[in-house]
Amino acid sequence: MINFNHVSKTFKRNQVLDHIDLNIELGERIALVGSNGAGKTTLIRCLLGEYTYDGEVTVNGLIPRRERSKVLQKIGFVPQLPPPLKMPVGQLVGFAASLCNTERKRMEDVAARLGLDFGKISHLPFVKLSGGMKQKLLIAIAMGRDTSVLVMDEPAANLDPDARHIFFELLAERLENTTMLISSHRLDEVAPLVNRVLEMDRGKVVLDDRVAEDVSLSGKLACRLTLRRSEEAIAKALLGWNFRDMGGGLEWQGNVAGPDRLRFLGMISRYVGVLTSISLDEDKGGEA
Numbered sequence: 001m002i003n004f005n006h007v008s009k010t011f012k013r014n015q016v017l018d019h020i021d022l023n024i025e026l027g028e029r030i031a032l033v034g035s036n037g038a039g040k041t042t043l044i045r046c047l048l049g050e051y052t053y054d055g056e057v058t059v060n061g062l063i064p065r066r067e068r069s070k071v072l073q074k075i076g077f078v079p080q081l082p083p084p085l086k087m088p089v090g091q092l093v094g095f096a097a098s099l100c101n102t103e104r105k106r107m108e109d110v111a112a113r114l115g116l117d118f119g120k121i122s123h124l125p126f127v128k129l130s131g132g133m134k135q136k137l138l139i140a141i142a143m144g145r146d147t148s149v150l151v152m153d154e155p156a157a158n159l160d161p162d163a164r165h166i167f168f169e170l171l172a173e174r175l176e177n178t179t180m181l182i183s184s185h186r187l188d189e190v191a192p193l194v195n196r197v198l199e200m201d202r203g204k205v206v207l208d209d210r211v212a213e214d215v216s217l218s219g220k221l222a223c224r225l226t227l228r229r230s231e232e233a234i235a236k237a238l239l240g241w242n243f244r245d246m247g248g249g250l251e252w253q254g255n256v257a258g259p260d261r262l263r264f265l266g267m268i269s270r271y272v273g274v275l276t277s278i279s280l281d282e283d284k285g286g287e288a
């Protein structure tokens, strides 16, 4: 479905992509990881037809650089940096919907699921939204329409835990008929969402691994933990994950979205000195 054939890209004398060969099939969910400057965004920009390059890129046989509008009809894109648009949110969604031949209501519905109150923000200029609100709106624009490819550059970085859970549910609803390319410089952010990991380093693909899909995207884990003593820092962190204090700051309960488990454990590992027990229970799900 997506092919990169000997693709190289040079900015002035800086070779940023170095003979990339890639074949991505329908239904694959790919984490594109690598350190800052590895070439991930440049690879995505070539796929979207924004840059010239040496070699060949095709999406369903179409060449993005030549047939850009046809290719972009198929691709939903969430950029890493929101564009500095002054256009009011309502107008932006209307414009995006007409460009993509979809109903604006579909985009507004996705925005509402992610927790945006459209009535309150539709008259605001896009640039005036908070980072998280911009990200939610860009996700809504990318996902509130039919696409066969979703390309997302650090899509969940600014989302709170509840919105992340909804975002994972939205992805889960499209597994069958969508190819996803999710870029991040943190593997733990995206690993549970994908079935293939591509790692880039200095313009080359240095690792290409198929991974087991054993985490349900829409599932939740009931978590309980107990602490040796109560501490403000861990309490603040747990409240940020919407956990409830069940007794003097020593016992906590909450839910963690399945794909967020690595991220959660990474957070909790900072307080391992005060942790006396932790359980993550897949079966109970729902309310803890």
Ligand SMILES: Nc1ncnc2c1ncn2[C@@H]1O[C@H](COP(=O)(O)OP(=O)(O)OP(=O)(O)O)[C@@H](O)[C@H]1O
Residues within 6 Å of the ligand: 011, 014, 016, 034, 035, 036, 037, 038, 039, 040, 041, 042, 043, 184, 185
């Ligand atoms: N428009 C540009 N003009 C000149 N150099 C560029 C341009 N875009 C990217 N580069 C350079 O290309 C290299 C790869 O950048 P790229 O943004 O693709 O990396 P990345 O893997 O997405 O990094 P990050 O994780 O920091 O977003 C960097 O050295 C960057 O400075």
